[in-house]
Amino acid sequence: MxxxxxxxxxxxxxxxxxxxxxxxxxxxxxxxxxxxxxxxxxxxxxxxxxxxxxxxxxxxxxxxxxxxxxxxxxxxxxxxxxxxxxxxxxxxxxxxxxxxxxxxxxxxxxxxxxxxxxxxxxGELQAAFALSEPGAGSDVRGLATQAERVGNGYRLTGTKKYITRANTADWLVVIARLANEPPGRNAQLVALLVSTRLPGVNISEPVHKLGWFGVPICDVSFNSVEVPLAYRLGSVGEGFELAQDALVRARIGHASMALGRALGALEIAATYCNDRELFGERLGSKQGVQWMLADLFTQIEASRALVFQAALAYDQKDPHAPMAASMAKLHATDLGMRVITDALQLVGGRGYLKSFPLERFFRDAKLNQIGEGSSEVHKTVIGRDLMRRIAHSERHPCLHTGSTELY
Ligand SMILES: Cc1cc2nc3c(=O)[nH]c(=O)nc-3n(C[C@H](O)[C@H](O)[C@H](O)COP(=O)(O)OP(=O)(O)OC[C@H]3O[C@@H](n4cnc5c(N)ncnc54)[C@H](O)[C@@H]3O)c2cc1C
CATH class of the missing domain: 1.10.540.10 (Acyl-CoA dehydrogenase/oxidase, N-terminal domain)
Known part of the structure; x- marks a missing residue:
């Protein structure tokens, strides 16, 4: 069962x-x-x-x-x-x-x-996605990697940071800004497929991090890398849309990963509470513990419904899908951190040991709140969209039409 x-x-x-x-x-x-x-x-x-x-x-x-x-x-x-x-x-x-x-x-x-x-x-080849830069993480308007149109292709110059699996990748999907375009215009972004073997591509040693071991990250620099035109993805100016589509899918995936880890953490904590005898009774028989587990259990199921909704919206090509993905990622990843913190508390000192899985879960959970847009970025996106929608939505029936009297 x-x-x-x-x-x-x-x-x-x-x-x-x-x-x-x-x-x-x-x-x-x-x-x-x-x-x-x-x-x-x-x-x-x-x-x-x-x-x-x-x-x-x-x-x-x-x-x-x-x-x-x-x-x-x-x-x-x-x-x-x-x-x-x-x-x-x-x-x-x-x-x-x-x-x-x-x-x-x-x-x-x-x-x-x-x-x-x-x-x-x-699995004979690998690819990595290179968007983030030293000056552009949450705010991609700061992207500075430049793709200059030369001869039969682009000359790529710039630096990307924290690129997952860059050191094992054969190909990099690089989001760059077309040279001679003013900063801040997403329409001028281009996506290029860049072989990691091209002269001028430099990939750093893995950057040490807190968790997510098994998937290294590296910095990548491009020093006048010549990329043939045939390796452009989409048309000029489509780089932002292509990146967005990949990010929406990855955000739904991050949410699902965070939930999977939360499910695992709750199972582990509940098992411990069922097995552990304290003060002459099972730890799990105490109401305070049951309430804590019940709250986490319920929140996880609520979040699974939200993630399912985002996946369904994506599959149905619903215009709401990016927003649903932001909501799912925000909720599931913040919840995931909370579930693992509480689960670790429930198993006491064991939870803090390297030999017990929750220590690993705890370190891994943090990244889900940062990668593919931090929780704050998603709140900003959701809040902005809410305000845009309300201006065009049907007015609430309890408010006077076109009037502010009721405020
Ligand atoms: C393990 C790991 C793997 C990664 N893999 C990749 C990858 O494969 N490809 C890639 O391109 N990038 C990758 N990244 C980069 C990741 O996407 C960025 O770290 C992330 O987008 C945040 O950008 P930043 O680190 O520059 O933080 P910043 O942009 O400097 O933001 C710092 C913090 O500011 C807060 N913040 C941001 N905006 C707002 C706001 N509007 N209001 C209030 N607070 C705000 C948030 O808390 C945020 O975490 C990876 C990062 C890590 C750590």
Whole structure:
């Protein structure tokens, strides 16, 4: 019996349910038992990557024409949740595929897609997504990496920071600003597919970090890198839209990963409370503990509904999808941090030990609140959209039409 509501899985098509079963089996038999070992060093989790590619789970992000199965986001969130429940690196490999490959799927020419996508799908190649820069993280208007139009292509110059798996990537999806354009105009962004083997591409050693071990990050610099025109993704000025589409998918994925980890943390804490005897009774029999668990349990299920809504909106190409993704990411990742903090408290000193999984969960949870737009960025986006919508919405029936008298 599963602790959490399984009707999201029951609502999937039989063929889709088979994928969830596959992810569950991998999580239970292989990835979960080895997650602590995977997380010991901050080197790329090759075994997990090969397993996820070999099983076809990475391929669920790719169209069938290139060897994938192009799963709906409704299915992908279930796969990410199963993996996030045991291992952030595994879940990140799946969400990272959306981030790094989506712009190629959505904006690459047929020739480019045929060249790159089958390898990415099979795990013979890897890609990374390079948007953030020393002067541009939350605020992409500060992007300074320049793509200058020269001869039959672009000359790329600039620096990107914290790029996940840049050191194992064969390809980088780079979002750059067209040279000679004033800063701050998103319409002048371009997406380029850049081989990491091109002269002038420099990738740093992995940057040390708090958690998410198994998925290293590096800084990348481009020193007058010549990128052929054929490697532009989408048309001129489409870079921002392509990045947005990848980010919306990755945000829904981050939310799902955070929830998967929260589910796992709650299961671990509840198990401990059931097993542990204190003051002559089970810890879990105390009302204070049950109320704490009940609150977390309920919040997690509420957040799962929000993440499902975002995935559904994305699959249905609903214009509300980016907003739903922001809400899902904000809620699930903030909740994830809270659940893990409380779960760790419930298991006492053990929770603080390296040998117990919640220490790892605790360190990993923080990143979900920062990457793919921090919680504050999403609140800003949601708040701004709310104010824009209310100005055009039907007036509340209890307010006088066109009047401010009732205020
Ligand atoms: C492990 C890891 C992996 C990453 N992988 C990638 C990757 O693969 N590709 C990539 O391009 N980038 C990647 N990043 C970068 C990541 O996306 C950025 O770190 C993130 O967007 C935040 O940008 P910043 O670090 O520059 O923080 P800043 O932009 O300096 O923001 C700092 C803080 O300010 C606050 N803040 C921001 N805006 C507001 C506001 N409007 N109101 C109030 N407070 C606000 C938030 O708390 C925010 O965290 C990664 C980062 C990490 C740590």
């Amino acid at each position: 599963r602790l959490f509501a399984d009707f999201y899985v029951q609502a999937l098509q039989p063929a889709e349910r088979m994928w969830v079963e596959k992810a569950r089996t991998l999580a239970r038999d292989t990835i979960g038992p080895h997650a602590a070992e995977t997380a010991k060093q901050d080197i790329f989790a090759w075994d997990t990557f090969r397993l996820l590619c070999g099983s076809g789970i990475v391929g669920t992000a790719f169209p069938s024409a290139y060897g994938g199965t192009e799963a709906s986001m409704q299915l992908r969130i279930r796969l990410i949740e199963e993996l996030g429940r045991v291992c952030s690196a595994a879940a990140s490999i799946v969400t990272g595929t959306d981030l790094s490959s989506r712009a190629i799927v959505a904006g690459g020419s047929e020739v480019l897609k045929a060249q790159v996508l089958p390898g990415l799908c099979a």
